[in-house]
Amino acid sequence: MARSPSSSVQAAREALAARLRDIRLDAGLKAREVAVQAGWHPSKASRLENAVTPPSDADIRDWCRICGADDQAADLIAASRSAESMYVEWRRLQRTGLRRLQESYVPLFERTRTFRIYCSNVVPGLLQTPAYATALLTEITNFRQTPNDVTEAVAARMDRAQVLREGDHRFAILVEEAVLRYRIGDAEVMAGQLGHLLSIMSLPAVSLGVVPFTASRHMWPLETFSIYDSAQAQVELLTAAVNVTAPSEIEQYARAFERLSEAAVYGATARTLITKAIEALG
Template structure:
């Protein structure tokens, strides 16, 4: 298996491989001896130790058993599962529908004090109206052929919006002006959504910036991403959700957010762009 496209995932895989190698060295065994005791080819031990092949739960248990370190197996399995959850295909996350995925974000939102969100394609989820969310999630469910529980998923998403008004949370949103123009649903849906943006941007916990179409770019339009405090970022690709925890990578997203923020307008100027988009609706 080649290196993972996310350096956070690759670093976590390498850290796990290093722990397994240390367990082997502490036991005084060679990789070939571990392979013989585990009942697999010697090359597999090498691939595991060099983070070429991610070990399965059974592989980790066999490795620890061979090295007389059974007590460490469960912690290592937990670390391995955490690593693999950093890059998860949407079809896996949404295989039972959209509602459970929406609900799964609740604990993360609950403990996050400062959330930064950049969107170049749609209105951020926390700022969506029920009609807009219904139009978007209906399209997502159809495209990914997931079970149609859109109504329940929309209810869960709307419930999460309470964090805009409750608790000690701060939200900074940046959207490209094109987001205001992209038609999600019919004209009435878009009118309601744009009007909602005008309302929520006045909340004390919310900062909403809009990057004008004619802004002289210093930072190119990026994929949608969110940064939770300063220790986690989530990036939304077409096929997968990527969770970034490596400090250097999270810092890059924070830097990108700051650079995009310098292109954005806020307050009255942002309201003007939203109003222009409203006026352009048929």
């Protein structure tokens, strides 16, 4: 089984710590000497070198100044910020509500040409109806106890979904059959959402596949993830968004998507599964 999706975060932190240690060794200094010259607690330099404590921008500048490597400070600060942005708690992203988070994806969506999206729990955001999005975002707001701006967040999500019909984009989207059955909102909301999926399937830029309960599969159900071109993958956990940028890890998600695609059904067969889910609503 693949390692935790947050592994790239720790790997990035450890790589940064190793660079700090190499700079110190090149300067011929001991860790304690760096700490003393920086005015830190004696153990801080060791914590930084062992990726126990993430360095602040000021810590990196001080470290490089003391070790005579000022020219490396900017690159190290950039690497540090990148590492810290890989794993971001939803609580931090949603501290002012959900609208700004929806809007923050617009630049990424506009520059991405090929989207690969896999959802095992809910209908992907780009395919949601206003009623379904309202029901889902209301539950998220209540669970995370964030400011309630659901109406504005839904409007932003609908605006964002225009990318399906505008520009030069392609969407390969997979959902587990369970997504068609999990009831978000009432039966009327679900019927409208499932009907919307049937209409979305006719869009030329969209390929929608459903992985049936009965599929003979070579990839187990995973956490929801999206791949943006081949530059970035985002994994959605309960508590955080994990932004994967390491090529080797993006490749793993791409390979998983390929295997899930092989287990999925499309076209008329997928429509039948969606129609049966609508009929099951009673």
